[in-house]
Amino acid sequence: MIGFSLGFFVVISTHMSEIGQELFQASNHKDNLTSIAISQSLNKAASCGDTSGTKIAYLTSLLEVTVCNPVEGELPITVSVEVEPNFVAVGPYHVAVGMNNRAWFYALTENGVERLKDMEYLGTVASMCLNSDYAAALFEGKVQLHMIESEPQDSQEERETRLFPSTDEKYRILSHALTGDFLIYGTNTGLVKYFYLEDWQYVNEYRHPVSVKKIYPDASGTRLIIIDEKTEGFVYCPQNDNLYEIPNFSPTIKGILWENWPMDKGVFCAFDDDKVFTYVFHKDTIQDAWNVCTSLNTEEAWNELARACLHHMEVEFAVRVYRTIGNVGMVMSLEQIKGIEDHNLLAGHLAMFTNDFNLAQDLYLASSSPICALEVRRDLQHWDSALQLAKRLAPNQIPFISKEYAIQLEFTGDYVNALAHYEKGMTGDSMHQEHDETCVAGVARMSIRMGDIRRGVNQALKHPSRLLKKDCGAILESMKQFSEAAQLYEKGQYYDKAASVYIRCKNWAKVGELLPNVSSPKIHLQYAKAKEADGKYKEAALAYENARDWDNVIRIYLDHLNNPEKAVGIVKETQSLEGAKMVARFFLRLGDYGSAIQFLVLSKCNNEAFQLAQQHNQMEIYADVIGSENTSNEDYQSIALYFEGEKKHFQAGKFFLHCGQHARALKHFLKCSTTEENAAIEKAIETVGQAKDEMLTNQLIDYLMGESDGMPKDAKYLFRLYMALKQYREAARTAIIIAREEQSAGNYRNAHDVLFSMYMELKMQKIKIPAEMATNLMILHSYILVKIHVKRGDHMKGARMLIRVANTISKFPSHIVPILTSTVIECHRAGLKNSAFSFAAMLMRPEYRNKIDDKYRKKIEAMVRRPDTSEVEEETTPCPFCDFRLPECELLCPGCKNNLPYCVATGRHMVKDDWCICPHCEFPALHSEFKTLLESESICPMCSERVTAAQLKKVQDCSMYLKEEQDDQ
Numbered sequence: 001m002i003g004f005s006l007g008f009f010v011v012i013s014t015h016m017s018e019i020g021q022e023l024f025q026a027s028n029h030k031d032n033l034t035s036i037a038i039s040q041s042l043n044k045a046a047s048c049g050d051t052s053g054t055k056i057a058y059l060t061s062l063l064e065v066t067v068c069n070p071v072e073g074e075l076p077i078t079v080s081v082e083v084e085p086n087f088v089a090v091g092p093y094h095v096a097v098g099m100n101n102r103a104w105f106y107a108l109t110e111n112g113v114e115r116l117k118d119m120e121y122l123g124t125v126a127s128m129c130l131n132s133d134y135a136a137a138l139f140e141g142k143v144q145l146h147m148i149e150s151e152p153q154d155s156q157e158e159r160e161t162r163l164f165p166s167t168d169e170k171y172r173i174l175s176h177a178l179t180g181d182f183l184i185y186g187t188n189t190g191l192v193k194y195f196y197l198e199d200w201q202y203v204n205e206y207r208h209p210v211s212v213k214k215i216y217p218d219a220s221g222t223r224l225i226i227i228d229e230k231t232e233g234f235v236y237c238p239q240n241d242n243l244y245e246i247p248n249f250s251p252t253i254k255g256i257l258w259e260n261w262p263m264d265k266g267v268f269c270a271f272d273d274d275k276v277f278t279y280v281f282h283k284d285t286i287q288d289a290w291n292v293c294t295s296l297n298t299e300e301a302w303n304e305l306a307r308a309c310l311h312h313m314e315v316e317f318a319v320r321v322y323r324t325i326g327n328v329g330m331v332m333s334l335e336q337i338k339g340i341e342d343h344n345l346l347a348g349h350l351a352m353f354t355n356d357f358n359l360a361q362d363l364y365l366a367s368s369s370p371i372c373a374l375e376v377r378r379d380l381q382h383w384d385s386a387l388q389l390a391k392r393l394a395p396n397q398i399p400f401i402s403k404e405y406a407i408q409l410e411f412t413g414d415y416v417n418a419l420a421h422y423e424k425g426m427t428g429d430s431m432h433q434e435h436d437e438t439c440v441a442g443v444a445r446m447s448i449r450m451g452d453i454r455r456g457v458n459q460a461l462k463h464p465s466r467l468l469k470k471d472c473g474a475i476l477e478s479m480k481q482f483s484e485a486a487q488l489y490e491k492g493q494y495y496d497k498a499a500s501v502y503i504r505c506k507n508w509a510k511v512g513e514l515l516p517n518v519s520s521p522k523i524h525l526q527y528a529k530a531k532e533a534d535g536k537y538k539e540a541a542l543a544y545e546n547a548r549d550w551d552n553v554i555r556i557y558l559d560h561l562n563n564p565e566k567a568v569g570i571v572k573e574t575q576s577l578e579g580a581k582m583v584a585r586f587f588l589r590l591g592d593y594g595s596a597i598q599f600l601v602l603s604k605c606n607n608e609a610f611q612l613a614q615q616h617n618q619m620e621i622y623a624d625v626i627g628s629e630n631t632s633n634e635d636y637q638s639i640a641l642y643f644e645g646e647k648k649h650f651q652a653g654k655f656f657l658h659c660g661q662h663a664r665a666l667k668h669f670l671k672c673s674t675t676e677e678n679a680a681i682e683k684a685i686e687t688v689g690q691a692k693d694e695m696l697t698n699q700l701i702d703y704l705m706g707e708s709d710g711m712p713k714d715a716k717y718l719f720r721l722y723m724a725l726k727q728y729r730e731a732a733r734t735a736i737i738i739a740r741e742e743q744s745a746g747n748y749r750n751a752h753d754v755l756f757s758m759y760m761e762l763k764m765q766k767i768k769i770p771a772e773m774a775t776n777l778m779i780l781h782s783y784i785l786v787k788i789h790v791k792r793g794d795h796m797k798g799a800r801m802l803i804r805v806a807n808t809i810s811k812f813p814s815h816i817v818p819i820l821t822s823t824v825i826e827c828h829r830a831g832l833k834n835s836a837f838s839f840a841a842m843l844m845r846p847e848y849r850n851k852i853d854d855k856y857r858k859k860i861e862a863m864v865r866r867p868d869t870s871e872v873e874e875e876t877t878p879c880p881f882c883d884f885r886l887p888e889c890e891l892l893c894p895g896c897k898n899n900l901p902y903c904v905a906t907g908r909h910m911v912k913d914d915w916c917i918c919p920h921c922e923f924p925a926l927h928s929e930f931k932t933l934l935e936s937e938s939i940c941p942m943c944s945e946r947v948t949a950a951q952l953k954k955v956q957d958c959s960m961y962l963k964e965e966q967d968d969q
Contacts, residue, residue, distance in 0.1 A: 003036045053219045053260040057090035067095055067108060071260075079106050079113045091130030094148050100124050103137065105148055116149060122163075129178035134197060136183055141172030145183055145195075159200050175214045179221040186212030192226065194238055204238045216256035218268075223281065225256050225268065233270070235281050246270075246279060253277075286317055299325065306330070310350045342368045352376055361385075381408060399425045403435060406442055419446035441468045448475050457484050466492040477501060486510070499523045521548055528552065550574045637661070644668070650676045653683060662691035666699065682720070689724030719754075728765050732758055736773055743780065746814035752780040756942065760921065768967070774899075778891070779808055782907045783819075785941060789906075790826065792936055799823070799830040800874070800889045801907050806839055817843065817851040824860055834871040840864050880912045880962055901965050904942040905930040915958040920945035924961060927954045 003009040010025045054071035062084045068076040081104060085097035094116070096105045101121045107114040123139035130136075136145045146161035164185065165171060176185035182203075183195040190208035192215065195201070214227040224236045225246070233246035233253065252272040259267035266281040266288075280295075282288040286309065293301045302325045309318035315338040322330040333353065340346045348363035349372075357376060364373035374393050377386035383405035390397045406421035422442035427435065440459055445468075448456035453476070460472040469492030476485035482505040489498035490510075495517040502510040503526050528543030537560040544552040550570055557567040640655035653668030665687045672680035688696050719738055722731035735758035742751035755777040762769055782801045789797040802823040809816050820843050827836035840863045843852055852860060874887040884895030888908045891900045900909035903926040904918060916927040921943035933941075934949045955961070 001036060001038065009036060053258075055090050055092070057088050057095050059085070059088065065095060065097060077108060077113060087125060087128055089128040089130045089135070091135075091148070092132045094130055094135075096128055096130060096135060096148075098125050098128065098137075101139065103128065103135075105135070107149070119146070127176070129176060131178050131180050134178060134183075136176055136178045138173060138176050138185075141174075141188075143173050143176045143183070143185055145178075162200075164195070174212060177215050177217045177224075179217055179219065182217070182221040184215060184217055184221060184224060186215045186226065188212075190228075192224065192236065194221070206236060206238070206241060206243075208234075214255075216258065216268075218258040218265075219260055223258075223266070225258075227253065227256075244281070248277075250275075250277065286312075286314060290317075290321075293321075307354065310354055313347060313350060315346070315350075345369050345372065348372060357382075361389075378404070383408060399427045399432075399439075400435065403439055403442070406439075410442065410446065415446050415449045419443060419450060422446060437463065437465065441465060441471075444468060444472055445475065448472055448479075453479075453481060453484060457488065460488055461491055466494075468492075470494050470497070473497065473501075493517075496523060499527075503527070518546075521546070532556070640664075650680055650683070653680070653687070662687050662693065662696060666691075666696055670699075685721045685724050688721060692725075719758075723761070726765075728762055728767050732762055732767075732770055732773060736770070736776065739776060739780075743776075743811060744813055746812075748780055748783055748812075752777065752784060755780065756921075776811070778902060779805060779811060781902075781904065781942060783812075785905075785907050786822070786826075788933070788937065788941060792933075795826055795829040796831075796872075797906055799826040799832055799835070802826050803832075803835055804889065804907065817848050818853075820848070821852060821856055821860070824863070825856065828863070831870075831872040833868040837863060837867045837869065877909070877911050880910050880915075880958065881966075898966065901961070903929060904940065905933045910958075912958055915955040915961070916952050917955065917961070918943060918945075918947060919951045920947070924958075925952075927952060 001009055001011050008025060011023045013019060013021050013023050055067060055069045057065055057067045060066045060078065063081055065079040065081055065085070065088060066076050067079065067090060068074065079095055079097075081097045083097075083099050083104075086099045087097070089096040089098075093108050094105055095108060095113075096103050098104065101124050102118060103121070103125065104118045105116040107116050121137050121139050121144055123142070126138045128135060128137045130148065133147055133149075134145055135148050136143050143164045144161065145164065147159075150160055164173065164183070165187075171187040171189045171191060173185045173187055176183065178184075181197055183197065184192065185195075186192050186208075188211040190211055192206040192208060192212055193202055194204035196203040208226060208228060211229045212226055213229055213231075216225040216227075217223065222237065222239065224238065226234045226236055226243075228234070231249075231251035231253070233249035235244045235246060236242075237244075250270070250272060253270045254272050255270075257269045257271070259265070259269075268279055268281070270277045270279065280292050282292050286305075289305050289308065293305050302321060306318055306321040306325070306327075309315075309321055315334055319331055319334045319338065322334065330353070337346060337349045340349070344363045344367035348360045348367055351357075351360035351363055357380060360376055361373045364370055364376065371393050374386060374389040374397065377383075377389060378401065381404070383401060386401050387398065387405065390401055402421040403425035406418045406425060409415075409418035409421060419442075422439045425435070425439040425442075429436075441463055444456045444459035444463065446456075447453075447459070456472060457476075460469055463469070469488040473485045473488035473492065473494070476482075476488065482501050486498045486501035486505070489495075489501060499510075499518045500523055502508075503523065508527070508530055528540045528546075528549070531537075531543060532540035537556055541553055541556040544550075544556060554567045554570055557563045557570070637655070637659045640652050640659065640661070644652040649668040649671040653665045653672070656662075656665035656668060666684055669680045669684040669687065719731055719734040722728070722734055735754050739751040739754045742748075742754065755773055759769060759773060759777060782804045786798050786801045786805065789795075789801065802819070805812065806820055806823040809819060812819055820839050823839045824836050824843065827833070827839065840860045843849065843860055844864050874889065876885040877888045878885050879893040879895055879898070879900065881893060881898045881900070882896040884893055886893060886895075886909075891902055891909050892898075893900055901924050902909055904923045905925045906929045908926065908929075910924050910926065914926045914928055915924060916930060917924055918930075918940045920940060923940075923942045930952060931949050934947060934952075938946055938948075940947050
């Protein structure tokens with residue numbers, strides 16, 4: 001056999017007698033022949049070549065048809081026709097048009113369009129199909145198949161035409177199609193028949209349940225879409241007679257188009273008037289299905305592929321699919337079973353995964369591991385089936401399955417069968433003690449529910465579980481078996497429950513026994529009421545107290561036990577309003593109006609308390625006990641008006657202040673008698689501070705300055721007024737004056753504290769410290785340090801501080817001679833002979849000489865007569881600002897002209913590498929010196945707050961503190 005590229009092939013004999021002779025030739029392909037294959041066993045030859053499924057023919061006018069092939073890029077061909085056609089058909093090389101029962105055929109050649117012939121049929125043509133050689137016309141339930149171009153020399157006459165169906169076939173053809181090899185038609189009886197043109201005979205028949213309305217084959221005819229009278233769509237494969245339903249097939253579909261591109265084999269489109277639906281049909285390989293799912297990428301498609309893999313036991317591929325869709329559980333499950341070689345066991349696992357449990361059981365039973373069937377039924381809680389399987393496969397599992405079955409039956413209320421299975425579940429084996437205890441507990445519960453209360457209670461009492469006793473007690477309580485229920489609750493140590501049930505059966509003796517273990521206030525309350533009814537008031541009071549019913553406790557103590565002290569204590573502790581009212585009524589009956597008022601206020605009965613205080617002249621008591629909480633301005637005003645009428649100015653002013661009437665309050669405070677003057681001035685200052693009223697402020701200042709009565713008041717009040725008004729600069733100036741007066745009077749600690757408190761307030765308000773205040777505080781602090789160091793025996797430090805104080809001796813007018821005397825003595829002891837001589841010479845002045853203490857006079861006179869000018873030189877330390885070395889007690893640096901911060905422990909100037917601060921007042925101190933001082937002292941010399949050595953932290957970088965010092969200068 002020799003094939004030629006233009007579509008011809010020739011068969012030449014190789015027999016010796018006729019070698020080289022042409023036997024026959026054929027032209028199966030009009031344009032192109034690409035390959036030939038011969039099967040000797042079938043005695044067939046197969047060839048492949050051109051297709052013609054992409055031509056389109058359409059009317060461009062009433063008498064003109066245009067044929068085009070947009071896929072192949074061919075130029076359109078116009079065909080002029082003789083009539084306006086009712087139908088048009090196109091084939092690979094022909095086009096046919098027709099009207100009624102007549103059709104005209106035209107050949108499409110390279111040279112143009114050639115009319116071939118016209119033909120009449122036996123009825124009106126409904127539709128027509130063409131292939132390269134044949135035409136098939138459908139009319140009146142019949143199909144006529146005939147050749148388009150008759151070639152008598154090549155074909156037998158009977159193969160030129162044929163009418164379907166034959167006369168002995170009783171059906172009507174409703175639809176037909178013509179492929180290159182087959183005529184296919186569908187009938188009203190549901191028959192689908194394939195007629196093979198090559199052999200001119202039927203080769204396949206399929207019977208559909210209902211009539212076939214339309215058929216649409218693909219190019220080869222190996223896939224056929226059927227639309228039946230129910231408008232349902234199917235894909236039919238004639239090779240194996242398989243039928244596949246098309247999912248989501250619309251009933252409005254008008255037609256089907258198959259994809260002709262070989263790479264997209266199986267793709268087809270269904271269309272109606274509005275939409276086009278694209279489908280892919282893959283029945284051949286899982287890999288094809290994978291590609292389809294990859295394209296669709298929907299969860300539904302992937303799950304369908306996964307189920308198919310499980311159905312066909314493709315475990316590896318199923319793992320791949322489930323991993324793609326992220327189903328971790330299935331991946332892990334399949335990984336565990338993929339190495340199983342037993343076919344039935346593997347199939348059983350896969351059937352279980354697809355929820356086909358009956359099939360899984362059958363497969364497991366046929367496998368090498370039938371026990372898996374029992375495990376499946378247990379996991380599914382199919383207890384009846386599990387018990388049946390256990391009898392055959394694992395009798396030792398029957399007790400455990402019976403227990404699980406009994407639990408389920410108990411839950412559903414089938415107590416009879418639950419009891420039977422609990423009894424079957426007991427093993428009597430110490431190895432399964434916990435299991436047996438569960439079964440005994442079940443028997444106990446079911447026995448009680450079945451009415452065998454004695455058996456159930458006895459088993460529950462013997463059982464170690466507290467929870468069982470509680471459950472059985474609850475069942476008995478619901479059955480109104482209170483005595484047995486209480487007994488079980490008590491045994492299970494559910495004392496609240498037990499006591500509650502004992503109360504229901506009026507067993508007060510048992511309730512009393514259980515009370516120490518009962519925590520429920522409700523039960524204590526019920527017991528208390530019972531005891532009160534019996535007249536046992538002490539027991540009732542105790543029970544009310546345990547129930548935290550304080551009102552009844554107070555009532556019992558007042559009305560029955562005559563113990564008002566206890567009642568008062570409870571009211572004060574619990575702040576019970578009702579209890580306070582009861583106590584108030586009790587004291588009112590006794591005539592103790594002060595106590596009655598106190599408890600009326602405590603019970604928030606302020607009006608009653610006020611009236612009572614007014615009636616019995618007890619307003620001072622009422623005023624003392626009334627608090628700020630829940631007290632209205634009207635209450636305060638009532639009290640203030642009462643005291644105003646009584647001319648009690650201080651009390652009137654205090655309550656006018658409480659109700660916010662600052663002008664009236666100040667007026668009364670300024671009218672107070674001399675005995676109340678100090679307290680009144682303090683309250684007046686508080687009043688003005690709250691009012692923030694300039695007129696009231698000026699009024700108080702005039703009073704303090706003596707403008708109104710010619711008697712100026714102590715300057716400390718003016719200081720406190722400025723502090724209350726937050727006028728810190730004025731307060732600072734006043735503080736300096738006060739400190740100066742205190743210092744002049746010899747009250748150096750008071751002067752120090754006034755200046756220190758003002759210093760801290762200004763620092764908190766970030767106001768610059770006046771230089772005079774800082775200097776005065778430093779001198780007073782130096783004087784205070786003298787006593788500390790002299791007491792410790794450190795005469796050098798004491799002498800240095802005394803020299804600093806003596807150099808400003810005019811600031812200490814009350815103690816000039818004693819201070820100078822102490823300075824001389826301490827300087828002499830410290831070896832500062834020259835300094836001692838200088839101050840001794842000062843004491844010899846006429847105004848001081850006679851005031852020297854007699855026991856020191858001769859020594860001082862001798863010191864002046866025989867002067868010793870030797871002096872221990874003072875050590876130098878670096879300035880913290882500029883590192884210039886200067887005497888350690890010098891506080892003004894000659895190098896940088898800065899005032900230096902001083903140590904609160906020694907009075908020396910600070911150095912950078914030994915810096916710490918007081919944790920309370922934050923004044924600086926030399927770390928080493930402050931620690932040494934705290935060995936004998938326990939407070940800071942500046943703020944007098946308690947300090948321990950552990951609280952002192954050495955400051956590594958003191959620049960922040962130095963900057964603050966500079967800002968204050």
